[in-house]
Amino acid sequence: MEPTGTAVNLTRSIELICCVAAAFAGSLPYGHFFATAEYLPQVSAASLGGVVAAAIVSRLGWGFGRTLLVAVVGFLLLAVYGVFGETTEYGLPTRRTGVELAEGVVGGWARMLTVAVPADVRSDLLVTPLLITWAAAFTAARLSLRTRSAIAPSAPPAAAFVVALLFVGRQSGNQTTGVAVLLVAVLLLILLRADRPRRAMAGAFAFGVPTIAVIVSLGILAGQALPLASGDHRFDIRTLYQQPMQITDARSPLAALKVQLRENPPRRLFTVTVDGKPVDRIRTAALTEFDGVTWTAADRFLVAGHRLSVDSAMTHTRKVSVHVSVTGLPGPFLPVIGWPTRLHLAGDVRSQIGFSDTSGVLVTTRPSMQGIDYDLEAEVSDRDDDLPLALPSALPEYLRYRTLPDPPSGLLALAQQITASEPTAYGKLTAIERHLRGLPYQLNAPPGHSYATLTRMLTATLPHDDEGYAEQHASAFAVLARAAGFPARVAVGYRLHGTPTGEHLVTTNDAHAWAEVHFAGHGWIAFEPTDPATESTQRREPENPAPGPSQSNNPGVAPHRAEPPHPAADRPENGWVNVLRSAVVAVVLLLSLTIFVAVVVLAEKCRRRWYRRRKSGNSARVVGAWREAMDRLAEHGVRTPASLTAFEAAEHATEALGPAVGGIVVDLAEFATRAVYSADEPDSDAVRQAWALEARLRRQLFARLSLQWLMARLSPRPLVAGWRTARQHRRSFTVLETR
Structure with missing residues (x-):
C-alpha cells in the first residue's frame, strides 16, 4: 500500500499548483490594460513566487509576524529586480529604486487610472498588478495549507481578477482565457478540498472533472454571447477618478474660426505628411455639447501611450500614417486624422500628451x-458604397450626441x-448637407452659432440673413441632424489641399469646421455642409504665408489654457503630492477593509453562537456552551489543543x-x-446552567x-482555532482511513 504521507503530499502539491494557476489567471485581464504582453513574465513570477514563499513559511511553522515579513520581503525583492532593475547599480538597490518603488506601491494604482488604455508597460504601472498578484498567490497558498475550507483559497485569486477588471474598464473584448483558467483552477481546487473520504476521491474526480469542463465551456459561451463582452455597458472606475489633464478653453475653437480665416498674411501652423491614400481634412477638436448658444467639448483626457484605444464601431476603415510637425499652432488640441491608434512622439513629452477614448x-x-x-497611425472611414445602407449608432453611449436643449420648433420642423x-x-x-451647401457663403457674416443665429440663417426673411460661413454651417448641420434623431457633433480643424508628395503646409487660411455623424461599422463620418467652391472665391491664398509666431503672439485668438500635467503622470521626482494624496486614499481604503473584516468576523461569531444555543437536542446545546467557552479562552490568547479532553482543557486553562x-x-x-x-439526555436545567457558566466565564475574562x-469581540482567533481543529480532525480521519 502507498505510504500515508505520499497521497496527502501529492494532494497538497496539486492544490498549490491550482493556487499558482488561479493567481496567474487573476492577472490575465491586464492583457487588455497593457498594449503588449511584456507584463506576463513579472506576474508569472509573482504567481509562482507567492505560492512558494507561502509553502516555505508553512513548512517552517512560523507565526503571523514572520509570515507577514516573508511576504513583504519576497514582494520587495521581486519588485526591485523584476520591475525596477534598471534603477539598481552593481546589483544593489539605490535611492532612486526606493523612491520609485515607494511611489509605485502607494500611488501606482492612481497612475493606472490616469493613462489611456491600452497603456505602455512601464515600471510605475506594473508594480500594482505585481503586488495584487503576489498577494493573491501568497494568501491563496497560505489558506490552502492552513485551513480546510473548500472555498477560502479561491477567494484571493477571484478578488484579484475582479480588481484587474476594474482597471481594464470599458475596453472591448472578453476575458475568455482568464475566465477559463480561473474557473478550471478554482473548481479543481474546490474538488480537491471537498470534505469526503479518501477512497471516494476517484469517483469524485470521475464525476467532477467532466462537470468542470461543462461549467467552463458554458462560462466561455456566456461570455461570448452576453452584451458585456463588447465592453459597451461595463463600469469604468476612471469615471470616478479626477482626470489628470483638465483642458480649459477661454474660447470655443468654433468661435475662433473666423479670426484665423481673416488673418492676413496667414500664419504657418504645422506641416502634415500623409503616407497612403490622400485625405482632405485634419481634425483638432470635436465639440459634442450644445447649450443653445455655444458648442463645447466634454472630453476626459488620460495620459497617452504608444497605442491608443480604437473605436470598436469602426470596421469599414483604411489605415493612414501621417507625420505632423507643429510650428505655430495654438494649443491645446493636436491635429489628428480619423481615429488615431498609434502615437510615436519625438522627445520626452509623453506625460504631457492626453487622449480621449470617447472622441479620438x-x-x-x-x-x-x-x-x-x-x-x-489612424483608422479612417470614407463615404464608400456601403455607407448608404449603414445605420447610425444606437448604443446608449451615443445618446448624448442626439440631445438638444429646448430646440426651437422652427428648427425641428425644418429638419x-x-x-x-x-x-x-x-x-x-x-x-x-445639400440644403446647407446651397446657402450663400459669406465670411463677413456676423459670428456666432446660437439657436437665434441658426434660425435667422435657415429661415431668412431679409436680404443677407441667409449668409454664413463654416461656423454656422457646421453648427446648423449638427443641430438639424440631432433634431432628426442622429448622433452628430461638430469637428474643428483644417483642410488639406492635395499635393503630389503628400506633404501639406497648413496655415490659418485652411481653418475649417464641419459636422460628423457616427455610423455603426464606420465610426464618425464627415459631412461637408459648406460649399468649398463658393468658399474658395472669397478666401485669400497668398503665395508666401508668414511664419507662425508662438501662441502668446497671436492677439486675435483667445489662448487655450491647459492645466499643468497631473503629478501622477509626471516623473517620479515630481510625484510626492500625488503620493500623499494616494496615501490618504490608501489609508481610507485600508480602514474600510478593516471595518469590513471586523463586521464579517463579528457576524460569523454571532451566527455560531446563535446556532450552538438552538441546536436540536440538549446534549448538543451543552456541548455548544463548552465550545463557546473555548472560543472565549481563544480570544484571551489561551489556545486549547483539540487533542485534550474537557478536564485536561480545564486544567490547561487553570494553569x-x-x-x-x-x-x-x-x-x-x-x-x-x-x-x-452519559446515557441520559441532559435536562433543560443543565442546558441553562451550562450557558450561565459560559456567561460567567465571559464576564470574568473581560x-x-x-x-x-x-x-475580544472582534478577534478572529476562535474562527482560526476552529479551522485548525477541523483540519486536525480531517487529518486524523485520513490516516485512520488509509490504514
Whole structure:
C-alpha cells in the first residue's frame, strides 16, 4: 500500500499548483490594460513566487509576524529586480529604486487610472498588478495549507481578477482565457478540498472533472454571447477618478474660426505628411455639447501611450500614417486624422500628451506647442458604397450626441421638412448637407452659432440673413441632424489641399469646421455642409504665408489654457503630492477593509453562537456552551489543543489564567462530559446552567464595554482555532482511513 504521507503530499502539491494557476489567471485581464504582453513574465513570477514563499513559511511553522515579513520581503525583492532593475547599480538597490518603488506601491494604482488604455508597460504601472498578484498567490497558498475550507483559497485569486477588471474598464473584448483558467483552477481546487473520504476521491474526480469542463465551456459561451463582452455597458472606475489633464478653453475653437480665416498674411501652423491614400481634412477638436448658444467639448483626457484605444464601431476603415510637425499652432488640441491608434512622439513629452477614448482627440498641457513632432497611425472611414445602407449608432453611449436643449420648433420642423422625402438615414443626412451647401457663403457674416443665429440663417426673411460661413454651417448641420434623431457633433480643424508628395503646409487660411455623424461599422463620418467652391472665391491664398509666431503672439485668438500635467503622470521626482494624496486614499481604503473584516468576523461569531444555543437536542446545546467557552479562552490568547479532553482543557486553562477562571471551566467541563458520555439526555436545567457558566466565564475574562472586551469581540482567533481543529480532525480521519 502507498505510504500515508505520499497521497496527502501529492494532494497538497496539486492544490498549490491550482493556487499558482488561479493567481496567474487573476492577472490575465491586464492583457487588455497593457498594449503588449511584456507584463506576463513579472506576474508569472509573482504567481509562482507567492505560492512558494507561502509553502516555505508553512513548512517552517512560523507565526503571523514572520509570515507577514516573508511576504513583504519576497514582494520587495521581486519588485526591485523584476520591475525596477534598471534603477539598481552593481546589483544593489539605490535611492532612486526606493523612491520609485515607494511611489509605485502607494500611488501606482492612481497612475493606472490616469493613462489611456491600452497603456505602455512601464515600471510605475506594473508594480500594482505585481503586488495584487503576489498577494493573491501568497494568501491563496497560505489558506490552502492552513485551513480546510473548500472555498477560502479561491477567494484571493477571484478578488484579484475582479480588481484587474476594474482597471481594464470599458475596453472591448472578453476575458475568455482568464475566465477559463480561473474557473478550471478554482473548481479543481474546490474538488480537491471537498470534505469526503479518501477512497471516494476517484469517483469524485470521475464525476467532477467532466462537470468542470461543462461549467467552463458554458462560462466561455456566456461570455461570448452576453452584451458585456463588447465592453459597451461595463463600469469604468476612471469615471470616478479626477482626470489628470483638465483642458480649459477661454474660447470655443468654433468661435475662433473666423479670426484665423481673416488673418492676413496667414500664419504657418504645422506641416502634415500623409503616407497612403490622400485625405482632405485634419481634425483638432470635436465639440459634442450644445447649450443653445455655444458648442463645447466634454472630453476626459488620460495620459497617452504608444497605442491608443480604437473605436470598436469602426470596421469599414483604411489605415493612414501621417507625420505632423507643429510650428505655430495654438494649443491645446493636436491635429489628428480619423481615429488615431498609434502615437510615436519625438522627445520626452509623453506625460504631457492626453487622449480621449470617447472622441479620438489628442491634447497637450505644454504651454507652447512649437516643436512638437509625432508620427500617427489612424483608422479612417470614407463615404464608400456601403455607407448608404449603414445605420447610425444606437448604443446608449451615443445618446448624448442626439440631445438638444429646448430646440426651437422652427428648427425641428425644418429638419422634418428636409428629411421627409428620404427613406434611409444616409439619405436624410445628405439632404441636410445639400440644403446647407446651397446657402450663400459669406465670411463677413456676423459670428456666432446660437439657436437665434441658426434660425435667422435657415429661415431668412431679409436680404443677407441667409449668409454664413463654416461656423454656422457646421453648427446648423449638427443641430438639424440631432433634431432628426442622429448622433452628430461638430469637428474643428483644417483642410488639406492635395499635393503630389503628400506633404501639406497648413496655415490659418485652411481653418475649417464641419459636422460628423457616427455610423455603426464606420465610426464618425464627415459631412461637408459648406460649399468649398463658393468658399474658395472669397478666401485669400497668398503665395508666401508668414511664419507662425508662438501662441502668446497671436492677439486675435483667445489662448487655450491647459492645466499643468497631473503629478501622477509626471516623473517620479515630481510625484510626492500625488503620493500623499494616494496615501490618504490608501489609508481610507485600508480602514474600510478593516471595518469590513471586523463586521464579517463579528457576524460569523454571532451566527455560531446563535446556532450552538438552538441546536436540536440538549446534549448538543451543552456541548455548544463548552465550545463557546473555548472560543472565549481563544480570544484571551489561551489556545486549547483539540487533542485534550474537557478536564485536561480545564486544567490547561487553570494553569494559564488562575483558579478563578479555571474553576468555571472545570464546572463547565463536567457538564460537557456528562452530555457526551452519559446515557441520559441532559435536562433543560443543565442546558441553562451550562450557558450561565459560559456567561460567567465571559464576564470574568473581560470587563464589559472595555477596550479588551471590544478587541475580544472582534478577534478572529476562535474562527482560526476552529479551522485548525477541523483540519486536525480531517487529518486524523485520513490516516485512520488509509490504514
